[in-house]
Amino acid sequence: MNVSDIKASITGFTEVLGFELLYHLEEMGWCELQSAVNKVNVGLSQVEKMPEPGGNAVLTWGVKDI
Secondary structure (H helix, E strand, O other): OEEOOHHHHHHHHHHHOOOEEEEEEHHHOEEEEEOOOOOOEEEEEEOOOOOOOOOOOOOOOOOOOO
């Protein structure tokens, strides 16, 4: 998901929503957080300009054998 302030977003996801920070690539403006649901993660990407309202989340699935 796109965010305008990744550090504030990490704080919100961890302290308010209870997510666990898996990693933060500060130089790339990217992080990934683990939800309380096993193997359900959220990736955050810092952007300079937020997109117009209407959604920007991209769902991805990992598979062992496609």
